[in-house]
Amino acid sequence: xxxxxxxxxxxxxxxAARKPAGASAPxxxxxxxxxxxxxxxxxxxxxxxxxxxxxxxxxxxxxPDGDCVGSTVALGMALKALGRDVHVLLEPKLPxxxxxxxxxxxxxxxxxxxxxxxxxxxxxxxxxxxxxDRISGLVPAQIAGITIVNxxxxxxxxxxxxxxxxxxxxxxxxxxxxxxxxxxxxxxPPVALDAxxxxxxxxTGQFAYSNTTPRVLRMAAELLAAGVDGEELWRxxxxxxxxxxxDLEARARTSLEVWAxxxxxxxxxxQADFEKTGTGPQMTQEFPGIPRALAGSKLAVxxxxxxxxxxxxxxxxxxxxxDACALAKRFGGGGHRQAAGCTIPLPMKEAKDLFxxxxxxxxxxxxxxxxxxxxx
Ligand code: AMP
Ligand code: MN
Ligand code: MN
Numbered sequence: 471x472x473x474x475x476x477x478x479x480x481x482x483x484x485x486a487a488r489k490p491a492g493a494s495a496p497x498x499x500x501x502x503x504x505x506x507x508x509x510x511x512x513x514x515x516x517x518x519x520x521x522x523x524x525x526x527x528x529x530x531x532x533x534p535d536g537d538c539v540g541s542t543v544a545l546g547m548a549l550k551a552l553g554r555d556v557h558v559l560l561e562p563k564l565p566x567x568x569x570x571x572x573x574x575x576x577x578x579x580x581x582x583x584x585x586x587x588x589x590x591x592x593x594x595x596x597x598x599x600x601x602x603d604r605i606s607g608l609v610p611a612q613i614a615g616i617t618i619v620n621x622x623x624x625x626x627x628x629x630x631x632x633x634x635x636x637x638x639x640x641x642x643x644x645x646x647x648x649x650x651x652x653x654x655x656x657x658x659p660p661v662a663l664d665a666x667x668x669x670x671x672x673x674t675g676q677f678a679y680s681n682t683t684p685r686v687l688r689m690a691a692e693l694l695a696a697g698v699d700g701e702e703l704w705r706x707x708x709x710x711x712x713x714x715x716x717d718l719e720a721r722a723r724t725s726l727e728v729w730a731x732x733x734x735x736x737x738x739x740x741q742a743d744f745e746k747t748g749t750g751p752q753m754t755q756e757f758p759g760i761p762r763a764l765a766g767s768k769l770a771v772x773x774x775x776x777x778x779x780x781x782x783x784x785x786x787x788x789x790x791x792x793d794a795c796a797l798a799k800r801f802g803g804g805g806h807r808q809a810a811g812c813t814i815p816l817p818m819k820e821a822k823d824l825f826x827x828x829x830x831x832x833x834x835x836x837x838x839x840x841x842x843x844x845x846x
Contacts, residue, residue, distance in 0.1 A: 516595075516650060539665070565753065642672075642686075664698055736771040
């Protein structure tokens with residue numbers, strides 16, 4: 471029976487039959503190669519580390535998004551299918567909507583700073599993460615003694631690994647996992663195909679952003695051909711919202727304010743907004759798109775309370791002429807040119823007061839540069 475046909479028979483997804491760890495024949499699908507011809511060199515180095523390791527942990531960044539969860543889960547499953555001893559460790563405040571990607575117990579919740587003695591490893595593969603400080607699951611001191619493989623696509627990645635594969639042309643860390651597994655001929659278990667598709671669809675804004683390359687669409691096509699049900703994943707990712715989530719979205723929309731004559735659009739969610747709706751910051755994955763939708767906005771900002779309101783998370787989105795990453799870096803953050811973020815260790819009002827002049831300055835400098843360009 472095809473996976474799509476099988477899925478219609480019951481609400482929860484059928485799972486691939488799993489081989490126990492150590493199984494010799496890998497189960498799953500070998501995806502067609504769609505990467506760069508040079509991928510094989512770094513892929514072989516990564517494979518050597520994987521084969522040498524006794525115990526592997528796969529890690530992602532704090533406040534995991536679809537790419538973080540999708541890429542870590544997909545790689546973890548591919549490594550398991552290879553017979554490796556592997557644990558995927560992500561923080562426990564994982565958005566509920568990503569939980570369809572793994573069985574209970576498959577991803578181990580791990581608080582930043584908690585002891586890792588239960589999962590001693592000699593190799594950590596870190597995905598979608600710019601810096602060791604952003605790793606959720608293990609604190610830097612705890613991975614200090616073990617080999618780190620850093621696989622990422624952020625321009626602000628600081629090459630923290632012993633082995634680094636940072637390719638800013640990749641739309642998602644999930645793209646790199648696709649390229650790694652396909653160039654090495656590793657089998658990808660069926661549910662890991664969903665995880666890869668999730669990584670691609672979320673980091674490209676449902677195949678809309680400028681990182682939606684022909685290669686990404688080819689990968690998505692191969693995943694669909696291999697049995698991924700795109701509509702079902704779309705429902706799980708973007709629909710199926712609780713009333714509380716829609717109430718939170720309503721608050722976000724009504725909080726809209728504009729700065730710099732409408733060139734900067736912002737929304738804000740305070741700790742009170744989360745408390746009154748019974749929600750939390752992990753339910754806001756798509757919210758940076760709200761201020762971004764305003765006509766004339768060049769810089770869209772979403773401020774929201776984290777750590778019980780003690781800190782403020784800032785999600786920044788920009789038009790291609792502006793460098794959101796440079797702005798985020800001023801506050802210790804990073805990301806991509808058009809999508810970046812930072813956490814300001816101040817409550818909402820103070821954080822916004824600090825951020826606003828920097829954002830307005832960036833707009834002014836950009837306007838001055840464009841005017842100078844026009845008079846040439
Ligand atoms: P967000 O602000 O969560 O919407 O993230 C936008 C992009 O910037 C994502 O690719 C994040 O991984 C990245 N990002 C967000 N916050 C940080 C940070 N503090 N340091 C480095 N990268 C970040
Ligand atoms: Mn991410
Ligand atoms: Mn990513």
